[in-house]
Amino acid sequence: MNSKSIKKTNFLIIGEASTTYFYDRVPYWYNKSNEIEFDDSLPPLPELVTNELPDIKIIISLRDPVDRAISAYYHWMKTGITSPRLGLKKVAKEYPKMRILEYGYYEEYLKIWQKYVPQERILILIF
Known part of the structure; x- marks a missing residue:
């Protein structure tokens, strides 16, 4: 996102909506492991x-984390990346790259935003 892509009016700024902007770091998805890798630089x-x-x-x-x-x-099942045979618990634990559990750790990410x-x-809304 940059300031040129944002429409400015007299009363408000209209930007983008995304489920991933809340999270503090962008993962490097194209690694060969099931782990999440970040560029900490x-x-x-x-x-x-x-x-x-x-x-x-x-x-x-924020949505109920469960x-x-x-x-x-x-x-992830609809995209074909995981099988329904594995079950939610196994996928969440054995494939952290999918961030099934991590994305529900709202407090951790909210604290980072509150630093800035x-x-x-x-404004936090819960649905």
Whole structure:
């Protein structure tokens, strides 16, 4: 995301919505293992966003973490990357690269955003 891709009006800034912007680091998906690999030389996403948009106000919409994990598991099954025969528990533990459990650790990621964006500019909604 960069400031050129954001539409500015007199009253608000309209940007993008993504389920992965909340998470602090972008994983390197194209590795051969089932593990998640990160390039720690890159700054965390909240830092990148606030460098471009220092006065940003954000809305974070969170889903029940169990429902979110089940939905992610179904997603990976529909894409054919995992088999329904393995079961959610096995896939979540043995294939961390899919981030089925990690994406539900909301508190961990929220703390990182709060280092860069003051609490009064963060609205958290739970559905």
